[in-house]
Amino acid sequence: MGNILKNDKAETEISLDLKQCVAFHGHLCPGLVYGYVVAKESIRLLGIKRSTDEEVVAVCENDSCAVDGLQVMLGTTAGKGNLIIKDYGKNAYTVINRSKEKAYRFSRITSYNYSGKNADEFNKLEKAVSEGTASEQQRLRQKYLKAVDLFSRPFDEVFFTKEVEFSMPPYAPLAPSVACAICGEMTMKTKMVPGKGGRLICIPCSNMTAS
Ligand SMILES: [Zn+2]
Numbered sequence: 001m002g003n004i005l006k007n008d009k010a011e012t013e014i015s016l017d018l019k020q021c022v023a024f025h026g027h028l029c030p031g032l033v034y035g036y037v038v039a040k041e042s043i044r045l046l047g048i049k050r051s052t053d054e055e056v057v058a059v060c061e062n063d064s065c066a067v068d069g070l071q072v073m074l075g076t077t078a079g080k081g082n083l084i085i086k087d088y089g090k091n092a093y094t095v096i097n098r099s100k101e102k103a104y105r106f107s108r109i110t111s112y113n114y115s116g117k118n119a120d121e122f123n124k125l126e127k128a129v130s131e132g133t134a135s136e137q138q139r140l141r142q143k144y145l146k147a148v149d150l151f152s153r154p155f156d157e158v159f160f161t162k163e164v165e166f167s168m169p170p171y172a173p174l175a176p177s178v179a180c181a182i183c184g185e186m187t188m189k190t191k192m193v194p195g196k197g198g199r200l201i202c203i204p205c206s207n208m209t210a211s
């Protein structure tokens with residue numbers, strides 16, 4: 001990872017925040033880099049800081065490694081309710097700034113066309129991975145080279161950026177918890193369903209009584 005970071009123009013700042021992404025996610029991979037570069041661009045365009053509450057919202061159109069880059073960089077996290085995953089399998093992301101009432105969508109428009117100085121190695125790795133013969137180490141190396149490739153390109157070559165209409169996403173719902181009439185476990189009332197006699201029961205219990 002050292003040389004990507006050192007060769008990058010904004011070396012120290014990038015190395016620190018990218019390192020935080022890698023520490024959280026567990027490895028450096030192209031998916032994480034997508035989330036990272038989209039987050040950086042949205043910070044620049046929207047003038048946002050890492051979200052401490054729900055003032056920034058990210059809508060992620062896949063459930064890949066990129067999600068973790070957004071969580072670390074933007075503070076749009078699964079727990080806070082300001083990370084919305086629409087699993088369309090698309091490399092596309094919308095970042096919303098509530099206070100400025102502005103939103104941008106970023107969608108990936110290019111695939112890998114690796115022609116860097118490690119092209120031969122990259123093509124061999126691609127082949128091994130697609131044939132299912134790659135070792136764990138080869139898979140990691142392929143991810144690393146893809147990540148390097150992404151960093152070497154201007155953002156606009158990889159992503160198409162469009163300002164989109166701002167629509168206020170609802171804040172994460174808060175509701176009191178009550179005991180399920182069957183298992184007795186405290187459950188958020190709005191997530192419960194009526195069971196026999198109209199008593200509120202939790203979803204797992206309702207699935208059990210239905211089967
Ligand atoms: Zn990953």
Ligand SMILES: [Zn+2]
Nearest residue numbers: 180183202205
């Ligand atoms: Zn229950």
